[in-house]
Amino acid sequence: METTKNDESGRVLVLGAGYGGLMAALRAADHAPVTLVDPSSEFTERVRQHELAAGRTSIGHPLAPLLARKGVRHVPARATALDTRRRTVTTNSGEELRYDRLVYALGSRTRGADVDSTGGDDGRVFTSETAAHLHERLQDGRGRLTVVGGGATGIETASEIAELTDWEVELVTAGQVGPSLSDKGRAHVRQVLRALGVTLREGPAVTPADLDADAVVWNASLQPTTEPATAAGILLGADGRITVDEHLRSVSHPEVFAAGDAAGAWTPDAGALRMACATALPVGTRAGRNAAADLTGGEVRPLRFRYQAQVLSLGRHDGLVQKVRRDDSPTDLVVTGRLAALAKEQVVRSTVRALRIAAR
Ligand SMILES: Cc1cc2nc3c(=O)[nH]c(=O)nc-3n(C[C@H](O)[C@H](O)[C@H](O)COP(=O)(O)OP(=O)(O)OC[C@H]3O[C@@H](n4cnc5c(N)ncnc54)[C@H](O)[C@@H]3O)c2cc1C
Known part of the structure; x- marks a missing residue:
């Protein structure tokens, strides 16, 4: 039946x-x-x-x-x-x-930084989940911000804040930035970060205690x-x-x-x-x-x-479309600049559109 x-x-x-x-x-x-x-x-x-x-x-x-x-x-x-x-x-x-x-x-939520919803024990460490509190902190006046984590979220966070606020931004990552990108894609990320005034520090892993910035955004990885x-x-x-x-x-x-x-x-x-x-x-x-x-x-x-592309925003005016193989491994094909920024915005809007369509 x-x-x-x-x-x-x-x-x-x-x-x-x-x-x-x-x-x-x-x-x-x-x-x-x-x-x-x-x-x-x-x-x-x-x-x-x-x-x-x-x-x-x-x-x-x-x-x-x-x-x-x-x-x-x-x-x-x-x-x-x-x-x-x-x-x-x-x-x-x-x-x-x-x-x-x-x-x-x-x-999931951010893994690795033991912080509460108001900026951690010393009020200095934020995560994506505490973005609204970070915004209030960034409004408090100019300072030095360290973003930890060189994956897509860390790259997007560092470039967005560097472009839209007058904070001095540093991106610190264990290993190299954009580990899932092709050499060409990574080179573009490095170039845009430099142009936005972001200092890039690639090397050993750090803890919040190693950092003397006024504010820290912890973007190391996600925990289900x-x-x-x-x-x-x-x-x-x-x-x-x-x-x-x-x-x-x-x-x-x-x-x-x-x-x-x-x-x-x-x-x-x-x-x-x-x-x-x-x-x-x-x-x-x-x-x-x-x-x-x-x-x-x-x-x-x-x-x-199957995967098709990784799409990153690099501030509001630049971006990266990294073509990938079906298993997410990167190819040499990348689209950069304003076109990629537009593509990223369209991809993000399409997620809400997909939910609205499903809601009908
Ligand atoms: C800054 C940032 C940028 C990102 N950019 C991209 C990107 O460009 N492309 C991409 O593909 N991915 C991106 N991601 C990753 C993406 O956001 C996540 O993978 C995605 O949100 C996962 O969806 P989800 O439904 O599993 O979980 P979530 O979107 O995290 O939703 C989980 C839901 O569960 C609810 N919840 C949690 N605990 C409980 C509970 N105990 N009881 C009831 N409800 C609960 C929460 O309130 C939330 O509504 C980004 C992530 C961040 C943080």
Whole structure:
């Protein structure tokens, strides 16, 4: 017998309303009743957090209009515990939510700097998650800022702040800047950083205590938010993400699917996917559809994904489009300058557009 969306025979519960979770909720809602748990009433464009630090006024979009047409119920709370035997999730408000299929999409946070939400113990260390506080600090008057981490997020943060504020900016990284880029791409990044007045220090790893800047932005790497999964006994891989099969189903708990940075997703074409908005959206789509299909007797399909390009902003007027192979390894083909800056802005806008389309 076919099950329809209105049958109360089963419910998909989605944890986290980032790129992965929100997309999963909207796609699952085409076929099953969905509840979405996230403490915020807004979807946050996390890929713009460095822009928020440098002065952009808002990077949030209200969830209510995105969820209304698909009838997704939003529970504004933090998931604190999972009971996989009883198939329940407990929230910080004490509510217990039942699920038949769960999509775990709690994302990630900056790894390595032990900071609270107001700038760390000495008020000096910030992360992407504390971008709004960093913005207030940058408004306090000119000073010296060190950005730690030479990956895409660190490069984007250093160039954005150097271009849009009058702070003196240094980028410090273990090894060389832009490790995932081609020599040509890396050369362009170095040239733009120099032109923006950013001092680049490549070499050994540092700790916040090694740095004497007035403010530090810690952008070293991302750590998946999988504590509730670990406590529930859900199997994680060596990278700390939920181990899933090609259908994004937990290998230890078949009623649990995972999406976004918390999922150790992979495809035969691309290998293990990196934590990125670019992967969270397609993975969220597939996880949401599969969770609903699994519940309603539909077809559960494998994830298909291959990389095409890495796209970086270098301030508001320059950028880098790095063409990559299907497994994310860089080729010699790069597009730079204003065209690349425009491409980056279009890519970022297209993520919100994709969510709006899914919401219809
Ligand atoms: C400054 C910056 C720039 C970036 N630029 C790019 C880029 O250009 N391209 C790219 O591909 N990637 C980029 N990334 C990475 C990208 O933002 C992440 O990979 C992406 O956001 C992952 O999506 P997600 O849905 O897994 O998690 P998130 O977007 O982190 O969302 C997780 C959600 O879970 C919620 N949540 C957390 N804990 C709980 C809980 N206990 N209960 C309920 N809800 C909870 C949070 O509130 C949040 O809404 C960037 C990241 C940063 C920080």
